[in-house]
Structures are given as C-alpha cells and as structure tokens.
Amino acid sequence: MVRMVSQRLERGQKDMLNDSAYLVCVVEDVLYAFFNQSGIMWFNTTLNVWRRLLDRDGKQLPFIFHADAKAEYEDGKLVILYMLREKEIYHTVAKSVRCMLVSLHRSGDMICGTVDWSGTMGTVPDSVNFLHCLAVSD
Structure with a gap:
C-alpha cells in the first residue's frame, strides 16, 4: 500500500520515489510511515501526497536515523521505539532501547x-530485536 501511495507524489518530490518506508501505522485514521531518508511522514489523502511531520513552527522534528517499531499510544499520540548499539x-x-x-x-x-x-x-x-509493536488498551 505504501509503495502504491508513493507513486502519487506531487511534482517536485520525485526524488522521494527512491525513498522507501519500512514502518507504517495508523493514528486516528491517518497513515504514518518512517522513511529511510525523509524520517517520519504522514499521508495527506486530500492531495494524495506524503508530508513530513513538522512541529508547529514548521521545523522538522528531531531526526532519528532508523526506527525499530512504532504504534498509536493513548490520546492519539505516536510512539517511536528504536535501539542504539553500545x-x-x-x-x-x-x-x-530509546523512545520518542x-x-x-x-x-x-x-x-x-x-x-x-x-x-x-x-x-x-x-x-534482542523488535518483532512487533502493539498498543495495549484497558
């Protein structure tokens, strides 16, 4: 599905076709993916394009080089887990094991x-490696 959606990128973002998503999850009916080169992105279904997840000032969130797992957390939050070798x-x-x-x-x-x-x-x-990441609710 991510590859299919990636084919609909807006003009000027053709370089993203070479970028691939390897972690995908849905938070409050929005598709989020972690792209190797672009980081965390969300899919705008109105325009059929991937958008970078930015902060309120329009700046990119702290970039992490890889993510091992991600899921929806309580109250519509996104949790990203990644591991760094020591x-x-x-x-x-x-x-x-790090968390954002x-x-x-x-x-x-x-x-x-x-x-x-x-x-x-x-x-x-x-x-140790992550196999799956599930959000647990009451």
Whole structure:
C-alpha cells in the first residue's frame, strides 16, 4: 500500500520515489510511515501526497536515523521505539532501547507533531530485536 501511495507524489518530490518506508501505522485514521531518508511522514489523502511531520513552527522534528517499531499510544499520540548499539572497545555488547513520544495536532490541512518525551527506557543484550509493536488498551 505504501509503495502504491508513493507513486502519487506531487511534482517536485520525485526524488522521494527512491525513498522507501519500512514502518507504517495508523493514528486516528491517518497513515504514518518512517522513511529511510525523509524520517517520519504522514499521508495527506486530500492531495494524495506524503508530508513530513513538522512541529508547529514548521521545523522538522528531531531526526532519528532508523526506527525499530512504532504504534498509536493513548490520546492519539505516536510512539517511536528504536535501539542504539553500545560499543565496548571493539565489539557491541548491548543495545539501549530509546523512545520518542509525539503528540499530534491538526492545523488546517496540516498535521504537526510535538515531542512530549524522548529518552532511554532500558538496556537489552545485543541479540534482542523488535518483532512487533502493539498498543495495549484497558
């Protein structure tokens, strides 16, 4: 579906056709994806284009180079989880699990994001990877 939608990019964004999304989720009926080169984007169904998730001042959110999982969190927030390798001299010994919690706000036909919290949640052995990410509700 993401590849199909990517074919409908507006003029001037043709370079994004070479960018690929590998994490997709829906928050309050809006499709969000993490693109390798562009970061977090949302799909504007009115114009049939992908848009970067910007803050209220029009600046890009803090860029993370990769994401391992993402899902809808309570109250329509987006949670992004990623792991960074921690090296000890010449080899990797562990990964730190990091989280970015983003509040989403509609502003006209745009969606803006605000990073509510970002930080390290814990450390896991290097062999651990994310398989799935599910939002759990009451």
